Amino acid sequence: MKTKITIVSIVLVLSILIITVSCNQQKTEWKGTIEEIDGVTIVKNPKEPIYSEDIFSLEEELTIGEKQGNEENMFSEIIDVGVDDEENICILDFKEAHIKVFNKDGEYLTTIGKRGQGPGEIQRPMNLVITPGGKILVNDRGARFLHYFTLSGEYIRSVRQTKLLSLIRPKVDSQNNIVARIIVTDTDRVWSFVLKKFDSELNELYTIFSNEYELSPQTRNLFIPDCFWDVAKNDSIIWGYSDKYEFEVLDRAGRVTRKIIKDYTPVEITKEEKQKWIRDSYGETGIPPDTEVSWDRYHNAFRFMNIDDEGRIFVQTYEKTSNENGYFYDVFDSEGKYIAKIPLKVRPRVWKKNKLYTVEEDEVGYQYVKRYKVTWKI
Numbered sequence: 034m035k036t037k038i039t040i041v042s043i044v045l046v047l048s049i050l051i052i053t054v055s056c057n058q059q060k061t062e063w064k065g066t067i068e069e070i071d072g073v074t075i076v077k078n079p080k081e082p083i084y085s086e087d088i089f090s091l092e093e094e095l096t097i098g099e100k101q102g103n104e105e106n107m108f109s110e111i112i113d114v115g116v117d118d119e120e121n122i123c124i125l126d127f128k129e130a131h132i133k134v135f136n137k138d139g140e141y142l143t144t145i146g147k148r149g150q151g152p153g154e155i156q157r158p159m160n161l162v163i164t165p166g167g168k169i170l171v172n173d174r175g176a177r178f179l180h181y182f183t184l185s186g187e188y189i190r191s192v193r194q195t196k197l198l199s200l201i202r203p204k205v206d207s208q209n210n211i212v213a214r215i216i217v218t219d220t221d222r223v224w225s226f227v228l229k230k231f232d233s234e235l236n237e238l239y240t241i242f243s244n245e246y247e248l249s250p251q252t253r254n255l256f257i258p259d260c261f262w263d264v265a266k267n268d269s270i271i272w273g274y275s276d277k278y279e280f281e282v283l284d285r286a287g288r289v290t291r292k293i294i295k296d297y298t299p300v301e302i303t304k305e306e307k308q309k310w311i312r313d314s315y316g317e318t319g320i321p322p323d324t325e326v327s328w329d330r331y332h333n334a335f336r337f338m339n340i341d342d343e344g345r346i347f348v349q350t351y352e353k354t355s356n357e358n359g360y361f362y363d364v365f366d367s368e369g370k371y372i373a374k375i376p377l378k379v380r381p382r383v384w385k386k387n388k389l390y391t392v393e394e395d396e397v398g399y400q401y402v403k404r405y406k407v408t409w410k411i
Contacts, residue, residue, distance in 0.1 A: 063370055076369035078295040084411065089364075089375045091389060091405040095139050097122065098401035105133070105141040111392050111400045114382040115163040121184060122390070123169055124402055125161040130154075132161065132169060134184060145169065145186040153188030155180060165207040165266075172203050179203065179211075179235070192235055200235075206268040206285070209233040212241070214260060223247050228260055228272060230287065239287045241272060256302060256310075256329055261338040271340060275333035280346065282369075293346070293369035299331035300351035336360075341384030343367065349380065372411075 065078040099106040109128035116122055120137035123145075130148035135141055146155045157175020164170055168189065169182040177197075181189040194200050203213040210232055217225040228242040242260055262272035269290070273280035282291035307328060311320055320326055337349035344367030352361045359378035366372050383390040389405040 065370060073289050074291045074369075076291065076293045078293070078365070078369070078371035080296045080298065081371075082363070082374050083370065083372045085373075088373055088410045090408045090410070092408070093403060094406050095404040096401050097124070097135055097139050097403075098399070100395075100399050103141075105144075108133070108400055111402065112159065113161040114390050114392060114402055115161045115169065116383045116385050116388075116390055117163045117167055117184060120386065120388070122402065122404075123161060123163065123184075125158055125171065127158060130156065130158055132171065132182070134186070143186045145182050146171065146180070146188075150176065152191070153180065153182070160202055162203060162205050164205040164209065166209065170203065170205060172200060174199060192233070194235060197235065202262075204262065204264040206264050207266075208268065208285075210238065210268075211235065212262055212264055212270055214262075217243075226260065228262060230270070241270065241283065241287065242274060244274065256332065258333050259336075261335075263338065263340045265340060265344055266342060271338070271346060273335070273338060275335050278334035280338070280369075291369060293365060295363065295371055297334060297350070299334075301331055302329065335363075337380060339381060339384070342386065345372075345384070347381060347384065349377075354378075 061081070061083060063083050064081070065076065067077075068075050097106065098108055108124065108126050110126060111124055112127035113125040114122065115125075121142070122135045122137070122139075124133045124135070126133065130146065132145040133141065134143050134145065146153060148155060150156065155171060155173050155176070157173060158171050159174045160172035162170040162172075167184060169184060171180045171182070173180055177194040177200075179192040179194065179200075181191070183189060197215045198218065199216045201214040203211045205211055210230055212228070212230050214226055214228045217227055223245060225243055225245045227240060229240050230238045232238055241262075244258075244260070246257070258274055258276040260272065260274050262270060264270055268285050270283040271280055272283070278295045278297050280293040281289050282293070284290050311326070315321065332351040335348045335350055338346065340346050346365040346369075348363040348365070350361050350363060353359070354361065354376045359376050362375050362377055363371060364373040364375060379391045379393050381389055382392060384407070387407045387409075389407050391403050391405070393401050393403050395401070
């Protein structure tokens, strides 16, 4: 009799544990498909993820920035953030045209660069990248240079962007090749936005994507599609154009190896969003009489994309959280399966070693860099 009671008790406990784990993770069967077409793996995802949103949580663990006090911890306008393998944090200040470096505990280490036109000086910085080799790359669009520094602040060299107009959001692979978008102009009204891969001297290797726009000062539409891309640890390139919910994965040679597609419900552009766009573009006077604004009914398929160091893809959608204090992000694993839908109040800058780095503002607009511990309950 004792043996029977013991066995029943063990079975009951195990059942409760299994049910508890299942409820916590709320995993469902992935209902997408994977097929091979002409050597390309096509991953088609449904609208619903494998896990519910409670598989992901954030815990704030570090804030860098002071309104008053120590000048080393003060910023004028943070425009970008980079993090190296030792978790040192590099913060690019647009107005000051320099980088401040902090260790993983948030302690100030050094300031790199200053405004100017000499070697190692910066005019109009727009992006910062920590290369796989541990160097700091600053995209100085004002001077049309890429500047390279060591993490200790030593100036290495600059690469001139002489033949390129407006190099945008450069990403660097382990071979120091650069993936970035440029603008090519045929006339004053016809511009092409071209995503290319370059070598370390900005010699073109190949074109990934090109899209032509006819621009007119009398016709405006802020909600046109955009191109987004990132480079994974294995040097593959993940990119997508937001007119549709689809991403391509390219190998080092530029061959498409995988396509990631997701079914989604388009989000309608609201009257409030249109009014805000008009105020931001033209002020309180509104749209000038000689200007025509074209409106689409729906937003693009997505509004931003980046990846973490484990190959997860994070896609910002246009779906707002219930309190409208943020947006939902679709998360895909390294194979391209849609695994989760998570709410974030600010756009992620860096995902690294299960940490999330963001740039946030207080009620008066003062900026801070924050780091969160990321927990996945998978």
